[in-house]
Amino acid sequence: MPTIPAEPAPPAGEQPHQHREMAESFGTDAERYDRARPRYPQALVDRIAAAPGPAVVDVGCGTGIAARQFAAAGRTVLGVEPDPRMARTARELGTEVEVATWEAWDPAGREFDAVVAGQAWHWIDPVAGAAKAARVLRPGGLLAPFWNVPRYPARLAEAVAEVCGRVLPDAPFDFRAMTRGALDGYQPILAGTADGIRRADAFGEPEQWRFDWEWDYTRDAWLDQMPTQGAFTRLEPAALGEVLAGVGAAIDAMGGGFTMSYSTVAVTAARTGAARPG
Secondary structure, eight states: BBBOOOOOOOOOOOOOGOHHHTTTTTTGGHHHHHHHHOOOHHHHHHHHHHHSSSSEEEETTTTTHHHHHHHTTEEEEEEEEHHHHHHHHHHTTTTTTESOOOOOOOOOOOOOOEEEEOOGGSSSSSHHHHHHHHHHEEEEEEEEEEEEEEEEEEEEHHHHHHHHHHHTTTOOOOOGGGOOGGGGGGGHHHHHHHHHHHHHBBBBOEEEEEEEEEEEHHHHHHHHHGOOOOOOOOHHHHHHHHHHHHHHHHHHHSOOOOEEEEEEEEEEEEOOOOOOOO
């Protein structure tokens, strides 16, 4: 798998982890989040689960989507989640969870064989996050944040960008970005994650793993997922309704459904045998 070239980290004002209100907004409808959000490819789960030792900590575990997949692969998983609403749903669905931000969480001397984060590491300070991972990982343990990166069908991307640009003209998002290469928009996150790992000075060289897959969505399934996305979690009901109506009309014009292409991308690094930071 390719390593990740060192690049300058994005300016501090552009880092997602500083937007705490958005980072902790996903619990507004935790049941919908768990129902509608995509899972992760089994090939990724199996590769991470092949790391020596069974103990996994899932950072920003949300409702436990990834945690349950790792548990099904035979791992023992502890979730760390800052939103009590998400944590409650995760517990109800069988995941052990401690409520805290990753940076402030107290591992109480516990050690793990893998630190994972599904769709969550960009909400964490990449330098402090990697240092905490180094503190709790056994030598040889794996740090593996990962993301599902969607590639919208062109017609749908244009429709979503048009509707959102019209309904949400002042939103701090470039909705036109979804009409461009999907992975391009994630490069600052991936590079920042790798930079944080290098600065922890406790890991081997970061690698990037990529797994491509597809998922078929009906109109209703996609409209169920949209309110769980960061751009929409805090919208007023009227504005959200207008966005969903416009996107729904676009999907109807496409025949009532579409196929989404995903790339699940992980930035991974193995804990070296050096002494852990205090």
